[in-house]
Amino acid sequence: MSRPHAHVRTAVVWEILREALEERAEAAGRETLEVLDTGGGTGNFAVPVARLGHRVTVVDPSPDALFALERRAAEEDVADRVRGVQGDAHGLFDVAERGGYDVVLCHGVLEYVDDPAEGLRNAAAALRPRGGTLSVLVAGLGGAVLARALAGHFTEAQRALTDPDGRWGGGDPMPRRFTAEQLTELVAGSGLEVGAVHGVRVFADLVPGALVDTEPGAPEALARLEEAVAELPAFRSVAAQLHVLARTR
Known part of the structure; x- marks a missing residue:
């Protein structure tokens, strides 16, 4: 499966998420998973996840983003597997089902909410009680x-x-950035078991775009480099973003 838009900045997270979806589907004994994307916006991850055959509910406060999501899902022929609803992390269960999802995405949300701990607790509570998977992506300090x-x-x-x-x-x-230690403490505090911690966009934001665009094979080579250093603490500490996978116990 190709990465969303073949974009270097999403490559690491997409590969991790794709593998996590495969593992969760195998463990659940179902090809189709119920996925919740909090703050999913225009569907950068929701639409590719739906292309894998899963059902995705996107919760976002912006009606414009949800309109773009609807149009994008239709263009990608996955409109029957993507549902957008207006809401936010604070009132998540006004629009989403508690304990009803195999996988929850919380990407680019904790930086903006008033209470990150509450946001994570709600995301965790949306997961099925056993074996649910949470994907968290935040800005790194x-x-x-x-x-x-x-x-x-x-x-x-x-x-x-x-x-x-x-x-x-x-x-x-x-509004807010995190260290790996702060993020893992928050995730653990939500009652989930913390898995791997990854550094995302270690080099992608620092390399001149013109160099990547003009050098043959540079985008894929850069993506491979990002994947190679994602779990190395020395590089993770200077990543533009931090990613954590966690599971219900």
Whole structure:
């Protein structure tokens, strides 16, 4: 199965998620899984997951994003397997079923919610009691510090290190960032068993786009490099994003 849009920035997470879906389907003895994508927006992951044959419910607060999701699902001929509903992590069970999903995606959500711990507890509660899988993707603190330093903004890089939310200043568009330790503590606190922790976009945000676009074979080579370092702590600590897989006990 090809990666969504063959995009280097999503390559690591997509490969991990695809394998997790295969394992969960085999364990459940079913080809079709019920998947919940919280904050799924326009369907960057929901539509490819549906192409694998699974049913996906996308919860997002933006009606515009949900409209784009509907159009995208129709274009990809998976409209019968993708359902979009307006809502957010705080009121998740106003629009989603508690304990009703084999897999829950929580990508790019915890940075924006008022209470990340509550958001994770709700995501965990949406999983089936035994064997459910949670995929969490957040902005990483180390990657932001490295990026600001390489751009010559040394004071901002240091400020991000000491700020409680990992922000480098008033102009920072990201409300919150996490270290791997903070993220795994949150996931464990939701009652789930933490699996592998991955660094995502270690190099992809730092390499000039023109170089990747013009060098033959560069996108795939960069994707392979990202996959090779994803679980190495030294590289994970400077990744732009952090990814965790967790399971219900």
